[in-house]
Amino acid sequence: MSAQEQLTKLPLEAKSPFELRVNLGRSVPESDVRTALATGDMGFLHSFTTGSTVDGPGVRVVAWTTGCQFRCLYCHNPDTWTMSNGIPVTLDRATVELRKYRSGLKVMSGGFTLSGGEPLMQDRFAVKLLSAAQAMGIHTALDTNGSLGERLTDAELERIDLVLLDIKSWDPERHRQLTGMEVGPVLDFARRLAASKRPMWVRFVLVPGWTNQPENVAQIAKFTASLGNVERVDVLPFHQLGRFKWKELRLDYRLADVQPPALEVVEQACAQFRAEGLKAY
Numbered sequence: 001m002s003a004q005e006q007l008t009k010l011p012l013e014a015k016s017p018f019e020l021r022v023n024l025g026r027s028v029p030e031s032d033v034r035t036a037l038a039t040g041d042m043g044f045l046h047s048f049t050t051g052s053t054v055d056g057p058g059v060r061v062v063a064w065t066t067g068c069q070f071r072c073l074y075c076h077n078p079d080t081w082t083m084s085n086g087i088p089v090t091l092d093r094a095t096v097e098l099r100k101y102r103s104g105l106k107v108m109s110g111g112f113t114l115s116g117g118e119p120l121m122q123d124r125f126a127v128k129l130l131s132a133a134q135a136m137g138i139h140t141a142l143d144t145n146g147s148l149g150e151r152l153t154d155a156e157l158e159r160i161d162l163v164l165l166d167i168k169s170w171d172p173e174r175h176r177q178l179t180g181m182e183v184g185p186v187l188d189f190a191r192r193l194a195a196s197k198r199p200m201w202v203r204f205v206l207v208p209g210w211t212n213q214p215e216n217v218a219q220i221a222k223f224t225a226s227l228g229n230v231e232r233v234d235v236l237p238f239h240q241l242g243r244f245k246w247k248e249l250r251l252d253y254r255l256a257d258v259q260p261p262a263l264e265v266v267e268q269a270c271a272q273f274r275a276e277g278l279k280a281y
């Protein structure tokens with residue numbers, strides 16, 4: 001069996017995205033990768049997971065893409081940074097996989113979430129897979145860092161029933177230190193979604209010493225409330241579950257000594273969002 005054929009046999013489903021997966025797409029020729037990115041007929045996925053209740057409304061099937069241009073210091077899935085770590089999956093295979101869950105997802109008022117990594121690194125594949133899901137009557141959500149939002153046309157945004165937008169920090173310098181990238185395009189995408197009244201949830205990771213400053217939370221809360229299209233805010237406490245991946249990948253993990261925030265600190269951040277009239281959990 002050729003290396004390519006073996007890849008088509010690899011199981012897509014993982015128990016959780018915390019499974020470490022590396023180099024699964026390394027044998028795909030560069031020209032095939034370029035064609036895949038241009039056409040969206042093939043994508044690179046870390047895995048599919050089922051039964052999520054935290055990645056959108058109801059119970060969700062989540063496809064985790066590989067490839068991300070951010071380098072968040074707290075990232076719990078750094079194996080998704082590199083596209084070639086993912087399994088090459090044709091659009092047909094991903095669609096067949098999704099179809100298996102169609103009836104169950106409807107019963108559980110759930111849907112399909114495309115997450116990563118950063119799914120818009122593979123924007124053509126993302127659009128085609130989300131469109132296929134929507135055409136099956138499955139609720140669709142995109143979990144994104146937002147900075148590549150300009151890759152989607154307004155018509156393509158209609159294929160996404162809900163955008164889960166991560167806002168990582170308000171302060172531009174702190175955002176750069178935390179992610180290696182600019183916050184401006186993220187906020188621009190949020191404004192665009194608001195202008196076109198697309199449903200949106202905001203996700204905010206509370207990292208002690210990095211994002212928990214009351215002023216930072218207050219500014220994000222104020223901005224989020226001003227948009228008018230945000231249905232809910234998820235305040236996600238920093239955790240250490242991905243620490244082993246940084247070690248395995250020989251990456252410099254700078255947050256090794258950071259403790260998860262105390263419950264009252266998380267509650268305080270939620271209260272700041274609620275004070276702006278938002279639903280926060």
Ligand code: SF4
Pocket residue numbers: 068069070071072074075076077078080116117118145
């Ligand atoms: S945007 Fe997400 S996947 Fe990318 S580095 Fe940050 S936390 Fe990790």
